[in-house]
Amino acid sequence: MAAPALSLPIETRRLENGLLFTLSADRTAPIVAVNLWYHVGSANERAGRTGFAHLFEHMLFQGSEHVAANEHFELIQRAGGTLNGSTWLDRTNYFETVPSQQLELALWLEADRMGRLLPAMTQEKLDTQRDVVKNERRWSVDNQPYGSWWERLPALCFPPTHPFHHSLMGSMEDLSAASLDDVAAFFRTYYTPDNAVLTISGDVDADEANRLVDRHFGWIPRGYGRPPLDSMDVPEKFGAPIREVVEDEVAVPRVFLACRTPVLGSKDYYAASIIATVLGTGRGCRLHQTLVRDRQLASAASAFTFDLSKGSDLLVVDATARPGVPLDALEAGVADVLDELQQGGLREGELDRVLAQIETDFVTSMQSAGDRAEQLSRFATYFGEPRLLNDQLQRYGEVTEADVRAMARARLGPDNRASLVYIPRIGGGS
Amino acid sequence: MSAPTVVRPAPGHSRPYRFPAFERTSLPNGVELIVAPVHRLPLVTIRFVLDVGARQEARNDAGVAMLTAAALAEGTTRLDALALANEFERLGGALSSYATWDATHVRTTVLSTRLRDALSLLTEVVRTPALDEREVNRLKEERLAELLELKTEPRGLADERFTSSLYKSGSRFSAPESGSERSVQQLTVDACRSWHAQQFAPAVTALIVAGDVEIDQVLQLATENLGDWDAAAPAPVSVDDLPAREYRSVRVLDRPGAPQTELRVGHVGLPRLHPDYFDVVVMNAILGGVFNSRINMNLRERNAFTYGAFSSFEWRRDAGPFVVSTAVATPVTASALRETMTELERMRSSEPTADELSLSTSYLDGVFPIRFETTDAIAGALASLRTLRLPNNYYDTYRDRVRAVTAGAVARAAQTHLHFEHMQVLAVGDRSVISPLLADLDLGPLSVIGDDDE
Numbered sequence: 110m111a112a113p114a115l116s117l118p119i120e121t122r123r124l125e126n127g128l129l130f131t132l133s134a135d136r137t138a139p140i141v142a143v144n145l146w147y148h149v150g151s152a153n154e155r156a157g158r159t160g161f162a163h164l165f166e167h168m169l170f171q172g173s174e175h176v177a178a179n180e181h182f183e184l185i186q187r188a189g190g191t192l193n194g195s196t197w198l199d200r201t202n203y204f205e206t207v208p209s210q211q212l213e214l215a216l217w218l219e220a221d222r223m224g225r226l227l228p229a230m231t232q233e234k235l236d237t238q239r240d241v242v243k244n245e246r247r248w249s250v251d252n253q254p255y256g257s258w259w260e261r262l263p264a265l266c267f268p269p270t271h272p273f274h275h276s277l278m279g280s281m282e283d284l285s286a287a288s289l290d291d292v293a294a295f296f297r298t299y300y301t302p303d304n305a306v307l308t309i310s311g312d313v314d315a316d317e318a319n320r321l322v323d324r325h326f327g328w329i330p331r332g333y334g335r336p337p338l339d340s341m342d343v344p345e346k347f348g349a350p351i352r353e354v355v356e357d358e359v360a361v362p363r364v365f366l367a368c369r370t371p372v373l374g375s376k377d378y379y380a381a382s383i384i385a386t387v388l389g390t391g392r393g394c395r396l397h398q399t400l401v402r403d404r405q406l407a408s409a410a411s412a413f414t415f416d417l418s419k420g421s422d423l424l425v426v427d428a429t430a431r432p433g434v435p436l437d438a439l440e441a442g443v444a445d446v447l448d449e450l451q452q453g454g455l456r457e458g459e460l461d462r463v464l465a466q467i468e469t470d471f472v473t474s475m476q477s478a479g480d481r482a483e484q485l486s487r488f489a490t491y492f493g494e495p496r497l498l499n500d501q502l503q504r505y506g507e508v509t510e511a512d513v514r515a516m517a518r519a520r521l522g523p524d525n526r527a528s529l530v531y532i533p534r535i536g537g538g539s
Numbered sequence: 540m541s542a543p544t545v546v547r548p549a550p551g552h553s554r555p556y557r558f559p560a561f562e563r564t565s566l567p568n569g570v571e572l573i574v575a576p577v578h579r580l581p582l583v584t585i586r587f588v589l590d591v592g593a594r595q596e597a598r599n600d601a602g603v604a605m606l607t608a609a610a611l612a613e614g615t616t617r618l619d620a621l622a623l624a625n626e627f628e629r630l631g632g633a634l635s636s637y638a639t640w641d642a643t644h645v646r647t648t649v650l651s652t653r654l655r656d657a658l659s660l661l662t663e664v665v666r667t668p669a670l671d672e673r674e675v676n677r678l679k680e681e682r683l684a685e686l687l688e689l690k691t692e693p694r695g696l697a698d699e700r701f702t703s704s705l706y707k708s709g710s711r712f713s714a715p716e717s718g719s720e721r722s723v724q725q726l727t728v729d730a731c732r733s734w735h736a737q738q739f740a741p742a743v744t745a746l747i748v749a750g751d752v753e754i755d756q757v758l759q760l761a762t763e764n765l766g767d768w769d770a771a772a773p774a775p776v777s778v779d780d781l782p783a784r785e786y787r788s789v790r791v792l793d794r795p796g797a798p799q800t801e802l803r804v805g806h807v808g809l810p811r812l813h814p815d816y817f818d819v820v821v822m823n824a825i826l827g828g829v830f831n832s833r834i835n836m837n838l839r840e841r842n843a844f845t846y847g848a849f850s851s852f853e854w855r856r857d858a859g860p861f862v863v864s865t866a867v868a869t870p871v872t873a874s875a876l877r878e879t880m881t882e883l884e885r886m887r888s889s890e891p892t893a894d895e896l897s898l899s900t901s902y903l904d905g906v907f908p909i910r911f912e913t914t915d916a917i918a919g920a921l922a923s924l925r926t927l928r929l930p931n932n933y934y935d936t937y938r939d940r941v942r943a944v945t946a947g948a949v950a951r952a953a954q955t956h957l958h959f960e961h962m963q964v965l966a967v968g969d970r971s972v973i974s975p976l977l978a979d980l981d982l983g984p985l986s987v988i989g990d991d992d993e
Contacts, residue, residue: 138912187898189909191906208550241839248799252798254692398621462629469582
């Protein structure tokens with residue numbers, strides 16, 4: 110692939126307290142992004158406290174020693190910035206994009222809650238956020254057709270003892286059980302500089318940024334080491350087909366089919382990622398071409414990877430039946446598409462087209478300071494090396510048709526397929 | 540090392556920002572070119588925007604603009620659907636084509652070395668689409684599938700049913716942007732072909748290019764691709780954007796057993812070119828625009844009724860809707876609605892505090908550069924400029940105009956543009972629980988609507 114010479118300037122260093130700091134300057138617009146990843150997610154929750162990592166993320170907006178509840182939002186928006194946070198299976202992130210003269214405000218706010226959160230925690234705040242999160246659960250899972258897929262699919266693909274098995278959003282019972290003691294313990298264990306990475310990207314002077322980071326984060330004490338996770342290892346394949354049927358308030362059947370694939374960061378990840386694009390990105394992809402356009406079994410069909418960096422990644426096919434198409438016809442259609450790629454490999458010109466799409470998407474995503482910071486934090490958190498971002502296009506470009514064929518042959522077969530299928534509830538739906 | 544001072548950092552010196560300079564010119568046949576050179580990364584966004592929107596449709600043909608726009612991507616007279624998709628992918632681009640109330644958009648983003656090929660392919664899509672019968676019928680079935688699925692999706696259903704219900708039944712705005720079940724059912728490939736033949740013309744077309752490009756390059760490529768395009772422009776139309784009712788009313792759409800109620804409160808708003816635009820934007824930010832808005836602080840942070848609550852004005856050439864949106868736990872539906880009404884009334888009855896006003900104006904002012912980080916966002920802003928007939932200096936004066944809004948102007952905007960006595964309510968939820976509670980609120984006649992009412 111004729112990759113453009115796109116190489117971000119990336120400086121990285123570790124503070125004495127263990128915080129990994131990454132800086133990538135781009136002074137074309139007066140905008141700067143601050144992005145903080147804590148290496149903790151739902152995988153780190155203990156039994157009986159599902160959903161706690163996410164509830165805790167909400168508590169981080171309830172103030173810290175020098176910041177009132179919701180004032181973080183107020184100060185950043187008043188500064189003309191955007192902000193949010195999100196929780197995932199194995200990380201939690203917090204991010205702001207602000208006009209560049211407001212960099213120090215963003216750093217100070219993040220440092221105050223990393224260093225001095227607990228004085229601001231109260232039972233009343235916890236109770237309120239618990240109810241807000243329960244409403245978030247109703248909104249995104251319980252009152253949304255197919256809304257439970259993103260807790261059911263990991264549960265189907267990872268064994269019950271595995272840290273990725275349980276629900277990220279958590280059960281209502283476990284959310285009710287969470288206490289202020291849990292908040293304090295979680296904070297002391299995981300929200301420490303040596304379990305975090307900080308990235309600044311955009312309009313910033315390197316000396317100034319280093320000075321501000323030392324000043325606001327340097328004093329925060331190192332943690333005492335996070336407890337190890339239970340083993341993340343799983344076999345490369347499921348070994349036999351797995352299938353779960355869910356009756357739900359839905360209008361038409363929908364299939365989520367997952368294959369275990371190599372983790373993000375491994376050499377083989379790139380071939381799996383290319384397979385996901387061949388199958389399910391864009392109007393020319395195989396799933397759309399076969400199921401939506403030619404055979405008209407599906408009204409929508411796509412594929413993607415979860416990009417998990419531990420245990421196993423998942424490549425997921427998502428196909429929604431056309432009204433009137435029975436579930437078995439849809440499932441057979443999905444299987445046909447997978448079988449063809451598994452047995453036949455790539456078609457002529459397919460790899461070049463996919464690489465061209467990946468290349469444009471990558472360069473496009475490098476336009477926004479926030480997106481750049483997010484990617485740098487990802488590589489810093491998982492691999493301790495943000496500079497890996499600059500190698501990504503080359504890594505994709507090195508994948509050969511033979512690599513893709515071998516990956517498809519090894520991982521797309523019936524012995525590595527877990528299906529979560531939704532069907533309309535009898536007597537319900539439309 | 541000890542903890543630093545607790546004094547909050549003050550902002551440093553702000554660096555100036557200007558929306559990217561752009562040039563507007565026209566080909567002799569009337570196609571407008573809008574070009575914004577931004578040489579940061581080797582990327583270019585190419586975007587056709589045509590004044591061909593759902594607002595121009597007859598009520599019975601609702602959906603033809605969207606169906607035609609979608610069908611543009613399904614092949615040209617030279618390339619069938621798959622060949623066209625593969626051709627875009629070979630260029631590393633994804634083709635996106637869709638219609639809104641006001642316009643048809645056809646766009647892609649590619650590496651700037653592929654500008655020539657991508658522009659000529661995009662032109663082919665706009666000028667000589669295949670509009671093949673099989674593909675059009677498939678897209679029509681997909682839209683019908685979407686409408687069927689919407690019946691089990693409370694959030695989208697509430698959005699669509701509420702906005703439609705605000706307008707008179709004969710108005711185009713009383714059916715969804717992409718058409719209703721009844722209107723889409725009777726659309727045919729011939730309807731799409733005549734829509735394309737009658738509506739697509741040089742005089743209603745703009746070609747917008749933003750990114751790593753020079754104006755002369757675009758002028759030359761546009762002349763090659765579009766210079767010989769000749770078609771008569773369609774006659775302008777007007778849409779009835781008056782409200783259906785000038786009294787309060789409450790509608791309930793029953794979803795037995797639903798754990799949450801999707802609530803919508805609002806009425807017909809005002810057209811984009813209304814002189815009160817900036818006052819209304821700032822007023823809405825205070826009411827329900829920013830995170831620390833009155834409605835979100837009340838419903839989410841004070842009462843924990845919801846995961847979030849916000850308000851918005853949808854800006855169209857005609858008067859679009861004003862809507863407060865939230866999803867609340869079923870048992871607190873009436874309480875949440877009462878609090879919403881309280882906030883609407885409070886917005887009208889007194890001026891915002893200096894703190895509230897400055898939070899919203901400094902947010903809108905400060906966030907301005909962050910809105911235009913990508914070539915796609917810049918091209919999108921230029922598409923709005925053209926479609927909505929905004930002046931050329933609009934983006935250059937935007938921040939001054941936001942900062943000039945006063946507390947008095949916000950109160951006046953609330954009094955003039957929040958129609959408290961005509962507030963419309965839609966609740967999608969468990970009727971057996973919420974109807975008795977809602978009936979007690981004195982918000983006008985309560986009716987239960989069916990799944991298939993239009």
